Amino acid sequence: MVNDIDTTKQTRADEVRAFIARTPLAQEMGLRCEVMGDEMTMIMPYQEKLIGNFMIKAIHGGAIAAFLELTSQAQVFLVTEHLERPPRPINLTIDYLRQGHAKDLYARAEITKMGRRMCSVRAEAWQDERAKPVTTLMAHFMVSGD
Template sequence: MSDFMEQFAELRDQKRFQDIVDAIPYARLMGVELGEDESGELLFSLPFHERNVGNTVLPALHGGLIGGFLENAAMIHLIWNRESLDTPKIVDFSLDYLRSGRPKTLYASCEITKQGKRVAHVLIEAWQEDRSKPVAVARAHFLLATTS
């Protein structure tokens, strides 16, 4: 448990989406925005910023940035949907790039596939204008309990 987790829980209960993102320095640097979709699930958006470009010729978003955006989404989604005040620890992260990220808003949503006692598995999907044409899909494993 940490002050951050207590702060997160408080912000969640008040649905102060943007304050959660802004509490995480790199999420703020990327320019992540957080809200809910029509079904009440968390929806992450990343409006286009020049500083997030990785290929200036196409141009395209940096692949590592897309990874960071998705990993950040998975972590927030998991904490949001858990009661625990333990910080999940990422174990591994695997990302498939399906299309290049155009200079437009990138969206992401997550699904907790499995939440066990020790490990959670989270699927993440990113798209731009058309949800049926994903830019990237990813999955992450998180350790839920510290056993030190």
């Protein structure tokens, strides 16, 4: 029985990795994910093309927002077994808290409420310390097949 659960989680983690690998934006941004059970950390490696302000070497806010949206979708997809494809976004709220410096960015998402049709997700991106997020996201996603 435990092996079946472990196999299911591993299969779902592989499906999440495949989702990231086949998403053009994730490919362009070089995203990768590390999955441990039902927790996932997404990584956006630093690339010069992600810089929005060359004067201060700051990562573009749109790149960070897309990174957090993809992280949130992947987390919902990871823990929601009935979904055959990633969830569809309903709305997103982004809070830019600090400058994203020219270095790797990390993100995690947490499902705050799961319903039959939609779910609420909170995500944060950080660089040096998780306790000092660069950007946060609150989002709602459609999780029903309707």
